Amino acid sequence: MRGAGSRFAPKTTVLLLSLAVVLPACGNSAPLAQPNWPAPPDPMSLARKAGFEPTTREFLVTHTHAHLDVLVDGTPIQVPAGIGIDTKEKGVLGKPTADGTGKDYQVGVCAVPCLSELHTHAPDGILHSESQVANQKPATLGQFFTEWGVRLDDQCVGEFCSSNTAIAVYVNGQKASGNPADIELKTHLEIAVVIGKPPAQVPSSWPFLEDEP
Secondary structure, X not given: OOXXXXXXXXXXXXXHHHHHHHHHHHHOOOOOOOOOOOOOOOHHHHHHHOOOXXXXXXXXXXXXXXXXXXXXXXXXXXXXXXXXXXXXXXXXXXXXXXXXXXXXXXXXXXXXXXXXXXXXXXXXXXXXXEEOOOOOOOOEHHHHHHHHOOOEOOOEEOOEEOOOOOEEEEEOOEEOOOOHHHOEOOOOOEEEEEEOOOOOOOOOOOOOOOOOX
């Protein structure tokens, strides 16, 4: 028969070992890996998945802009140009951006549908909503992320999930609640998706040009 000391020693040892593993993880979380979220190769099928019917050219009866920032551990993640645009079509012209670091895609007239009403022209985070319907109901952030091919719901953004990573979404500098996929892309909104360690200052506005609706 074992003595009292030998009976309780194993449990004490296990507890101490557990604390030795858990405590360092709480104080020294590793930096998050930066995601690779390029513009997808199948923009028109993703546009249809998001609920849009692609067209062969731009229609500006309804024309609004919102701006999206995505930050991972405070580092900006580029929102790619050409989301919602079939950049391979002949009716689409890609010219260098002003800083020469990317492409700015402009749509003329395509032989086949090449444009979603929700899209990005340049890698500047501006989300363009352009429709042939007057007073069109605003698109949602979830529809844009569907076109991007990146998961967005009340639990995860891409491969980052709230079960093990801090995620917060801000609209005009105010923390949003609920499912971020439901945020409507109303004109001149600044949306910041903050993953992991937040930046020193969360973006709260964007300098839209005077001629941008």
